[in-house]
Amino acid sequence: MADPFDPAHYVPEAAAAVGLTIAPADLGDVTQAFAVLARVAAQLMAIPLPEETIAAAVFIPDDGAGR
Amino acid sequence: MTRRTARELASAVRSRQRTATAVVEETLAAIAARNGAINAFTAVAKERALAAAAAVDAAVGAGRDPGPLAGVPFAVKNLYDVAGLPTIAGSHIDRDRAPAAEDAALARRLTAAGAVLVGALNMDEYAFGFSTENTHHGPTRNPHDPARIAGGSSGGSAAAVAAGLVPLTLGSDTNGSIRVPAALCGVFGLRPTIGRLSRAGMRLFASSLDVGGPLARTAEDLALAYDAMQGPDPADPACASKPPEPTLPLLVRGVEGLRIAVAAGYYASQGAPEAFAAVERVASALGASERVELPSPGAARGAAMIVTSVEGAELHFQDLVARAQDLDPKTRARFLAGALAPGVWYAHAQRVRRWYCREMAKTFANVDVVLAPATPYPGFPIGQAWIEIAGQRLPAAGHLGVFTQPLSFAGLPTVAAPVADCGPLPLGVQIIAAPWREDLVLRTAAAAEALGAVASPTPV
Numbered sequence: 371m372a373d374p375f376d377p378a379h380y381v382p383e384a385a386a387a388v389g390l391t392i393a394p395a396d397l398g399d400v401t402q403a404f405a406v407l408a409r410v411a412a413q414l415m416a417i418p419l420p421e422e423t424i425a426a427a428v429f430i431p432d433d434g435a436g437r
Numbered sequence: 438m439t440r441r442t443a444r445e446l447a448s449a450v451r452s453r454q455r456t457a458t459a460v461v462e463e464t465l466a467a468i469a470a471r472n473g474a475i476n477a478f479t480a481v482a483k484e485r486a487l488a489a490a491a492a493v494d495a496a497v498g499a500g501r502d503p504g505p506l507a508g509v510p511f512a513v514k515n516l517y518d519v520a521g522l523p524t525i526a527g528s529h530i531d532r533d534r535a536p537a538a539e540d541a542a543l544a545r546r547l548t549a550a551g552a553v554l555v556g557a558l559n560m561d562e563y564a565f566g567f568s569t570e571n572t573h574h575g576p577t578r579n580p581h582d583p584a585r586i587a588g589g590s591s592g593g594s595a596a597a598v599a600a601g602l603v604p605l606t607l608g609s610d611t612n613g614s615i616r617v618p619a620a621l622c623g624v625f626g627l628r629p630t631i632g633r634l635s636r637a638g639m640r641l642f643a644s645s646l647d648v649g650g651p652l653a654r655t656a657e658d659l660a661l662a663y664d665a666m667q668g669p670d671p672a673d674p675a676c677a678s679k680p681p682e683p684t685l686p687l688l689v690r691g692v693e694g695l696r697i698a699v700a701a702g703y704y705a706s707q708g709a710p711e712a713f714a715a716v717e718r719v720a721s722a723l724g725a726s727e728r729v730e731l732p733s734p735g736a737a738r739g740a741a742m743i744v745t746s747v748e749g750a751e752l753h754f755q756d757l758v759a760r761a762q763d764l765d766p767k768t769r770a771r772f773l774a775g776a777l778a779p780g781v782w783y784a785h786a787q788r789v790r791r792w793y794c795r796e797m798a799k800t801f802a803n804v805d806v807v808l809a810p811a812t813p814y815p816g817f818p819i820g821q822a823w824i825e826i827a828g829q830r831l832p833a834a835g836h837l838g839v840f841t842q843p844l845s846f847a848g849l850p851t852v853a854a855p856v857a858d859c860g861p862l863p864l865g866v867q868i869i870a871a872p873w874r875e876d877l878v879l880r881t882a883a884a885a886e887a888l889g890a891v892a893s894p895t896p897v
Contacts, residue, residue, distance in 0.1 A: 384777040389758055392773060396761075399770035407746055407774055410739035411782040417736060417789055425787035 377405040440895065443509040443604040443658040447551065450497065450508035457493035457508030461486050461553050464510040468556065468602050475578045475587070477597040479515050480522055481556040486510070489553045496551075504551025506665060511605040514594050515557040516564060517541040517649070518638035526640040527562040527590070529573040530756055530763045541638025542673070543607055543649050543666045550665035555603060558593030562765040564609060564642035565749055565772065566590050567617050567837040568819075572765045576819050579622060580896040581863060585816040588618030588837065590642075594652050595622035599863075600896060605653050605662055609639060611646045612741055613811075613841025616853035619652055620811035620865025621837075623855040623894045625882065626652040627659045630872045631848035632677040634663075635670030643748035644675065645787070646741065646845060654893040656882035659852065660685040663875065684876045688883040692806075695877065697725035700809035700869075703734040707826060707839050708813030715856035715864045716810050722890035723881070729804055732796035737843035740786035740793070744846075746775030747783045790846060797847040801871035806881050810840050811853045811865030840867065850875040852882040854891040863894060 381401045385392050392400050441449075449455040465483055472478045496503040513519065516526040518537035525531045539545070544554055559577045561569055569577040569592025577592035579585040580600040587596040591608025595618035598606050608615040610628040619626030627650045634649050641647045651662040667681035699705075699720045705713055720726070750757065750772050753764075757776055761769055800807070817824060817833050824833040844851055849872060853865040868885075870877040885891040 381774075381777060385773070388776060390773060390776060391758075391761070393762065396770055396773065400773045403770045403774035404777055407743060407778055407782075410742050411778070411786075414736060414739050414743065414782065414789060415785055417785075417792075419785070419788050419792055423788050423792050425784065425791055 377401045377408055380404070440601045441604060442655050443506060443653060443661055444655070446509050446604060447505060447507045450493065451503060453497060457490040457553060458487065460508045461490040461510055461555065464555055464603060471600060471602060474583055475580055475596045475600055476575050477558055477577055477593040477600065477602065478512065478556045479525070479559050479574055479593065482519065482522070482554060485521070486553050486555040489548065493551055493553065504549065505661060506547060507551035509552045509605055510555045510603045511547055511552045511607070512556045512558050512597055512603050513541070513544055513554065513607040514560050514591050514609055516560060516609060516640040517544055517607060519544065519554065519557055522557060524640055526564065527560040527571050527574065530760065537638070539638070542635040542670050546666045547662065552605065558597055558606060560593060561590035562768045563749065563753060564590040564611060564614055565768040566834060567613065568834040569593065569618065570767060570819060572767055578819070579816045581623060581861060581894070582816065584818055585862070586621065586819055588621035588816060590614040591652070592618045595619050595624055595626065598622070598624045598652050598654060599893070605651060605658060607649055608652055609647055609649050610845060611642045612745060612845055613838040615650050615652060616811050616841045616851060616865065616867060617837050619853040620855065621816040621863060623863030624652050624654055625656055625659050625855065625893065626650065626853045627663055627875070627879070628845060628851045629663065629875055630850045632675050633679070633873070633875065634666050635673040635676045637670055637672035641752065643745040645744050645748060656852065656854065656879055656886050657685070657688060659882070660688055660879045663879070682876065684879045687876045688880055690880055691884040692723055692881055695805045695881065696727070696803070697723050697806045697808065697881065698727040698729040698804040699725055700731050700807050701728040702730050704731065704809040704840055708810055709826065711859070712810040712813055712864055715859055716808055716866050719856055719866045719885055719890045720808050722888045723885055725808060727804070729800060729807060731800060731807065731843070733793055734843035736789060737793050737846040738839065740789045741842045741846040743778060743782050743786040746771065747778050750775030794847050797849070798871070805870060806877055807869040809867045809869065811867045812837050813839055815862035815864055844869055848872055850878050852878040854882045854885060855893050857890055857892045866891065
């Protein structure tokens with residue numbers, strides 16, 4: 371399967387969409403760092419999980435004692 | 438004095454052989470004389486330390502119990518709040534932040550046990566690193582070879598203990614940030630079960646994964662400090678409502694009856710031969726010959742990277758928008774990349790975590806303790822960007838977390854212990870148990886220490 375991401379194309383577009391300005395001098399490093407994440411994510415997304423696998427992050431409503 | 442353990446110092450103060458004031462004065466003098474060579478401290482709290490020491494001496498003089506850590510000097514990674522200091526978390530951006538109004542919860546608990554806070558310690562900016570090569574505050578140097586890294590992100594916490602400046606420090610561990618520097622500097626470090634200790638008053642990096650914990654030169658000192666810090670805290674919504682479960686009285690039990698195995702496969706590759714040989718020596722001393730394959734380490738590490746990158750970027754998003762150029766060049770690109778990750782990656786990584794934790798639980802139905810390398814190699818020269826391992830060119834700092842990241846993703850309690858007789862550059866072994874079984878990892882570490890298999894080396 372072809373890599374769904376071309377980080378060199380995606381990074382500047384996504385940065386603009388969320389209001390980030392990436393300095394030209396940093397663009398190569400950011401693209402490289404994002405490519406690492408994309409590679410890792412592609413492997414991760416290929417792990418099939420049943421719907422009933424509930425995320426580990428648990429939200430516990432604050433009872434007022436915390437902050 | 439400066440190689441004395443916390444236990445020895447507290448005993449001397451409690452029995453009136455020494456005053457806390459004398460101990461703290463000696464510590465402050467050692468920091469002034471020797472910190473320059475390793476750059477572990479970023480702030481020294483001289484006046485408050487002397488005042489706190491005087492209060493301990495007054496308690497002893499009045500016949501009151503000064504606590505189990507009476508007069509023990511300690512210091513904290515500079516992401517912990519210290520009253521009167523800005524909590525900079527290794528950054529330049531936050532140098533003008535308002536001073537903290539009170540100490541972080543864990544520092545307050547150590548203080549309540551009689552310990553004396555003497556300063557704050559260097560780290561990778563916002564904890565995003567494994568080497569403490571901090572551009573703003575300078576690199577922390579390894580006391581065993583100042584040309585080499587101390588590891589990170591709690592590099593100052595490990596180096597200060599290794600150099601004998603203080604017997605006890607606090608670090609934090611998201612993906613290995615206590616265990617990696619402890620291993621490279623040759624000290625003991627405890628990453629407790631996630632949710633065990635309060636994080637109130639700490640500046641977090643990735644809240645799904647962050648925990649605080651102690652570093653020291655003996656397993657006993659880890660237990661002493663850890664016991665003093667346990668207990669629920671409503672100020673941290675992720676801190677479990679568990680009563681303290683003291684570990685210090687259990688250390689004498691040793692490893693009798695424990696099923697100890699060595700992690701195989703992934704945890705026996707991707708590193709230098711000496712890292713695996715070190716684990717084998719500890720396993721041999723403990724009589725552990727069984728091998729165990731831990732589930733899906735590669736997927737766990739990948740998911741940890743996604744969770745860390747996204748949560749870290751979210752915490753600092755306003756600064757990424759407004760002043761990214763003020764971030765450390767060592768962290769800037771990775772923070773920016775994390776801000777661009779699609780949400781489905783993050784949500785899936787969190788669900789992978791749940792699946793992975795269940796798989797990991799099956800392992801601990803059959804074994805009590807697992808041994809694995811702490812790092813794939815010892816500390817490398819400061820400034821080195823790449824390293825070659827088994828024919829692969831890898832990022833030298835990033836790869837340091839290859840064996841720690843999958844384990845913390847399951848939230849497991851782990852001690853990193855310095856393996857004896859590693860030569861001039863320390864290496865560590867991870868001692869791992871099921872969630873909430875800090876007692877087992879501390880017992881095993883203490884037993885290995887009693888057998889001479891692990892020991893904190895004195896820098897030459």
